[in-house]
Amino acid sequence: MKVKVVSKILEANDRIAEENRKRFADAGVTVVNLMGAPGAGKTSLLERTIRALSPRMRIGVIEGDIVGTDDAERIDSLNVPVVQINTGGACHLDANMISEVLEELPLKDLDLLIIENVGNLVCPAEFRVGEDMKMMVLSIAEGHDKPLKYPLMFRESAALVLNKIDILPYMNTDMDRLRNDSLAINGDLKIFEVSCTTGEGIDRWTQWLTGLMS
Amino acid sequence: MKVKVVSKILEANDRIAEENRKRFADAGVTVVNLMGAPGAGKTSLLERTIRALSPRMRIGVIEGDIVGTDDAERIDSLNVPVVQINTGGACHLDANMISEVLEELPLKDLDLLIIENVGNLVCPAEFRVGEDMKMMVLSIAEGHDKPLKYPLMFRESAALVLNKIDILPYMNTDMDRLRNDSLAINGDLKIFEVSCTTGEGIDRWTQWLTGLMS
Numbered sequence: 114m115k116v117k118v119v120s121k122i123l124e125a126n127d128r129i130a131e132e133n134r135k136r137f138a139d140a141g142v143t144v145v146n147l148m149g150a151p152g153a154g155k156t157s158l159l160e161r162t163i164r165a166l167s168p169r170m171r172i173g174v175i176e177g178d179i180v181g182t183d184d185a186e187r188i189d190s191l192n193v194p195v196v197q198i199n200t201g202g203a204c205h206l207d208a209n210m211i212s213e214v215l216e217e218l219p220l221k222d223l224d225l226l227i228i229e230n231v232g233n234l235v236c237p238a239e240f241r242v243g244e245d246m247k248m249m250v251l252s253i254a255e256g257h258d259k260p261l262k263y264p265l266m267f268r269e270s271a272a273l274v275l276n277k278i279d280i281l282p283y284m285n286t287d288m289d290r291l292r293n294d295s296l297a298i299n300g301d302l303k304i305f306e307v308s309c310t311t312g313e314g315i316d317r318w319t320q321w322l323t324g325l326m327s
Numbered sequence: 328m329k330v331k332v333v334s335k336i337l338e339a340n341d342r343i344a345e346e347n348r349k350r351f352a353d354a355g356v357t358v359v360n361l362m363g364a365p366g367a368g369k370t371s372l373l374e375r376t377i378r379a380l381s382p383r384m385r386i387g388v389i390e391g392d393i394v395g396t397d398d399a400e401r402i403d404s405l406n407v408p409v410v411q412i413n414t415g416g417a418c419h420l421d422a423n424m425i426s427e428v429l430e431e432l433p434l435k436d437l438d439l440l441i442i443e444n445v446g447n448l449v450c451p452a453e454f455r456v457g458e459d460m461k462m463m464v465l466s467i468a469e470g471h472d473k474p475l476k477y478p479l480m481f482r483e484s485a486a487l488v489l490n491k492i493d494i495l496p497y498m499n500t501d502m503d504r505l506r507n508d509s510l511a512i513n514g515d516l517k518i519f520e521v522s523c524t525t526g527e528g529i530d531r532w533t534q535w536l537t538g539l540m541s
Contacts, residue, residue, distance in 0.1 A: 151364045151448045151477060152469025179449065181475050202479070204418060204449035232476070233447055234365045235393065235418035254468035254491065255366025261395050262446070263365060265416070277468065280497045285524065310499065 126240055129208035133215065133243025140220035142173075143326055144228065146206075146242055148266060149250035150259075151232030154276040156184045157309035158250055158318075159227060163191045165319040166225075170326065173223040175214060177206040177231045184229065194218050205236035208243055224326055234259065238266040246271040253277050257287040260294035267295050272303040274318060279308040340454055343422035347429065347457025354434035356387075357540055358442065360420075360456055362480060363464035364473075365446030368490040370398045371523035372464055372532075373441060377405045379533040380439075384540065387437040389428060391420040391445045398443065408432055419450035422457055438540055448473065452480040460485040467491050471501040474508035481509050486517040488532060493522040 137144045149155045156176075163172055173194040176185040185197035196217045198210050211228065218226070228244065230237040238247065249270040251259060254277055260267050267273065273295055281288070288306075295302055303321060307314035351358045363369045370390075377386055387408040390399040399411035410428045412420060425442065432440070442458065444451040452461065463484040465473060468491055474481045481487065487509055495502070502520075509516055517535060521528035 150366065150446070150469075151473055152466070178476055180478060183472055183475065202449075202453075204447065231449070232364070233418065233449055235416075235445070235447055236450075239416075252366070252468060254466060254494070255364075258397055259365055261397065262392055264394060280468070280494055283494045283497055 123239065126208045129212055130241040130243045133208055133211055136215060136220065137226070137243060137245070140223070142220050142223045142226050144226045144244045146228050146230060146237070146244035146247045147250065148230045148234075148237045148247060148270070149232065150234045150252070150255060153232070153250040153252045153255065154309050155229050155232070155250050156187055158274060158276060158307070159188060159229060160191065161307075161309050161312065161315045162227075162319055162322065163188070163193055165315060166323065167191065167193055170323065171222055171224045173218050173220075173226045175211065175218070175226065175228040177210070177229055179203070179231060194223070200231060204231055204233045205240050206230050206242055207240045211242045225322075234263040234266055238269045248272040248274065250274045250276050251291075253281055253286045253288070253291070254284055256285075257291040257294070260291065260298055264298050267298045267302065270299065270302060272305065272321070275304065275306045276309055278306045278313065279311050337453065340422045343426055344455040344457045347422055347425055350429060350434065351440070351457060351459070354437070356434050356437045356440050358440045358458045360442050360444060360451070360458035360461045361464065362444045362448075362451045362461060362484070363446065364448045364466070364469060367446070367464040367466045367469070368523050369443050369446070369464050370401055372488060372490060372521070373402060373443060374405065375521075375523050375526065375529045376441075376533055376536065377402070377407055379529060380537065381405065381407055384537065385436060385438045387432050387434075387440045389420075389425065389432070389440065389442040391424070391443055393417070393445060408437070414445060418445055418447045419454050420444050420456055421454045425456045439536075448477040448480050452483045462486040462488065464488045464490050467495055467500045467502070467505070468498060470499075471505040471508070474505065474512055478512050481512045481516065484513065484516060486519065486535070489518065489520045490523055492520045492527060493525045
């Protein structure tokens, strides 16, 4: 019974996701659904990415949080269009939430729309929002055991950004195991190692992102 | 419609949680629902706690993960009773999952049962499992903005364990803001600062935990 309800919710979600996807395609904007655990550094990666690519690349952002506008304010200060969604309690964004805010964004004037999902390694991976691709950020402080414990998100993502590598010398994280277990789940995963604090590795990441647009 | 479904699920859950609670009370075991984001250090805190208190205090553990048995194996090596629950995909434990494994544990021989929830700062706080109290672990690498972004978990918890303080010198985390925002949400919250890597702060935590039992 419970499974049936969930499956109906997912079907309804996918229908709206398809509508969003059509609107994105019509506007000619590439859409990334950016996921990761709380504190992985999703907003910090967004800030670094926008600083490196804007205004050459026209970027817009949708911020998903349960409550509050902190992240949207951080992005707004970089002078790119941003909309904050507050889910109220829900642990993920769904297609309908995205659909409801699309009119707030100048879609036709954007090259890239990044949707920052709620901090959570589980449910965001189950709900399509109309994106072209999913990507995830993982802080190396979270440890090397995450791919085997939260496999769906690794399987669904086109890219994995390993953040906070500046603190690697002080952690027990086994980077080889982290990389190998991620690739065992998803052999197509592009892996980037960055520090949003020092800026290390950001160039390679933004070059790859730029390549996706061309 | 969606809200109604969720509310029915929560009601059914609370009914089973009450049954679990009665079983725990009959067995004379104190039950803690331990929550936190992926990689906060929940299992590491469990290991430190068991090493400090067992066998003087008789501790049992239920490990909740989406897939895998890594955490249960870590606890099993410490020679305390442990059961692994795999949720299959669900991002939290619910009362029924707990009810189904209780026969696997020697409840009457335990002083303390710790239920390690799925790594997630959102949904675990919504689902009672029959616990006496909820507690949460937060890695200081997750940043100081978590209380305002995930308030329910801070509100529901009796204790907040701030883990990984050994890497504080290398982080930009504002500990005063983290503490103040946590207490603004929940003035009764007991806050502990620990490093499960170095063992710093573990004594104060285990002393407080022991005090709860007496």
